[in-house]
Amino acid sequence: MKIDLPEEIVAIKDVARKFAERRILPIIADDYEKHVMRREIVEEMGQQGFFGCLVPEEYGGTGTGYLSAVAISEEISKVSASYGGSFICQLAGPPLTLLNYGTEEQKQRYISKIVSGKFSVLFAATEPDAGSDITAMKGTALDTGDCYLLNTTKTWITNANTADIGLVWVYTDKEKKHKGMSCFIVDLKNTKGISAKPIKTMGLTCSDVGELIFDNVEIPKENLLGEVGNGYSMLMSTLSNTRLFAASRALGVGEACIEASLKYARERIQFGKSIGDYQMIQNQLVEVFVEHEAAKLLVYQVAINKDKGINDMTELATAKYFAAEAGLKAAQTAMRIHSSYGFSLEYPIHRYLRDATAFPITEGTSNIQKMIIARNILKG
Numbered sequence: 001m002k003i004d005l006p007e008e009i010v011a012i013k014d015v016a017r018k019f020a021e022r023r024i025l026p027i028i029a030d031d032y033e034k035h036v037m038r039r040e041i042v043e044e045m046g047q048q049g050f051f052g053c054l055v056p057e058e059y060g061g062t063g064t065g066y067l068s069a070v071a072i073s074e075e076i077s078k079v080s081a082s083y084g085g086s087f088i089c090q091l092a093g094p095p096l097t098l099l100n101y102g103t104e105e106q107k108q109r110y111i112s113k114i115v116s117g118k119f120s121v122l123f124a125a126t127e128p129d130a131g132s133d134i135t136a137m138k139g140t141a142l143d144t145g146d147c148y149l150l151n152t153t154k155t156w157i158t159n160a161n162t163a164d165i166g167l168v169w170v171y172t173d174k175e176k177k178h179k180g181m182s183c184f185i186v187d188l189k190n191t192k193g194i195s196a197k198p199i200k201t202m203g204l205t206c207s208d209v210g211e212l213i214f215d216n217v218e219i220p221k222e223n224l225l226g227e228v229g230n231g232y233s234m235l236m237s238t239l240s241n242t243r244l245f246a247a248s249r250a251l252g253v254g255e256a257c258i259e260a261s262l263k264y265a266r267e268r269i270q271f272g273k274s275i276g277d278y279q280m281i282q283n284q285l286v287e288v289f290v291e292h293e294a295a296k297l298l299v300y301q302v303a304i305n306k307d308k309g310i311n312d313m314t315e316l317a318t319a320k321y322f323a324a325e326a327g328l329k330a331a332q333t334a335m336r337i338h339s340s341y342g343f344s345l346e347y348p349i350h351r352y353l354r355d356a357t358a359f360p361i362t363e364g365t366s367n368i369q370k371m372i373i374a375r376n377i378l379k380g
Helices: 007-034 039-047 066-079 086-092 094-101 104-115 174-180 231-267 279-307 313-338 349-356 366-379
Strands: 121-124 140-143 147-158 165-171 181-187 194-198 209-220
Touching: 007 039, 007 066, 007 349, 039 086, 066 086, 066 231, 066 279, 086 094, 086 104, 086 121, 086 231, 094 104, 094 121, 094 165, 094 181, 094 231, 121 147, 140 165, 147 165, 147 181, 165 231, 174 181, 181 209, 181 231, 231 279, 231 313, 231 349, 279 313, 313 349, 313 366
Parallel strands: 121 165
Antiparallel strands: 140 147, 147 209, 165 181, 194 209
16 A cells, blocks of 8 residues: 655655665674674664654754654664664654753753764663563662762663663652652763673564663762653653654564565465465465555554644554554564575574564553553543
């Protein structure tokens, strides 16, 4: 199904596709097995302007909007979901949180360096016992008068071992629960008491994922982001942006799976004809094709509405849930259609499936999305 995109977005999408084919495709198979993340590729994406779509020009962005950002993210993810994940941190998460809640000094100091790729950035809320229930976090920041003393362990953090700066959510007043949560900007390279270790994953292996430990880390008072106690609402706002790009990442992988499956179904000959001539194969292809097209319409519509200033949480949860599940199903189907060759490391299918397994988990699980949808539609 052809989506009628504006000419300028078609052009941006084409630039992203060519970049991914030229810079990422030749290296991704080898790097994937070695668990290598190349920071220079992220920097080059920043130099291309890929991360500036949601940021005004005065802070180093292009201001082209959500639709262009989704289109770029989809094209990069089609070649590598790991590098597609860069949009969650470098474009949608910290930059917009700083833009919406930061002081003018904070905006000027950080945003342009993040979207240009000069600074690698992370945002850290998840803890070993606080994932979907983020209010169960145990991390604290004690106001000592001169500074805040930060103590927490954060896990499953993208860019944990390589980021220059991070946004870290902890409690400043645990008794107030979610109303006692605050967010801090942390200089990860020049602050004592911070340690990181990588987490090895089955998929998205060109992403830097790890655990961060903050042990009596002194945070200057001016590094508080927003107001004390406003952290929970800030985090929900952040996730309302990052989830869209988790969905667009799933679109990219889903499309790669469908293209590979169609090609193989045309070329693979069994019993004297291509396997695509058999109804059992056709049925599988049609199911994932239709679901992928529906997912694309959902994701693109959320982006279009966001560009209009409409932030519908039900629409967003629907798009994230459906795109994640459709992407995973497309990868599972590609594995079945390719059969033994799909199981081989010589083909990219194993990579698609390993990556797609993460989509119903990251940036809010599928069960959490269904919970959000159910709660909102029952309100009427």
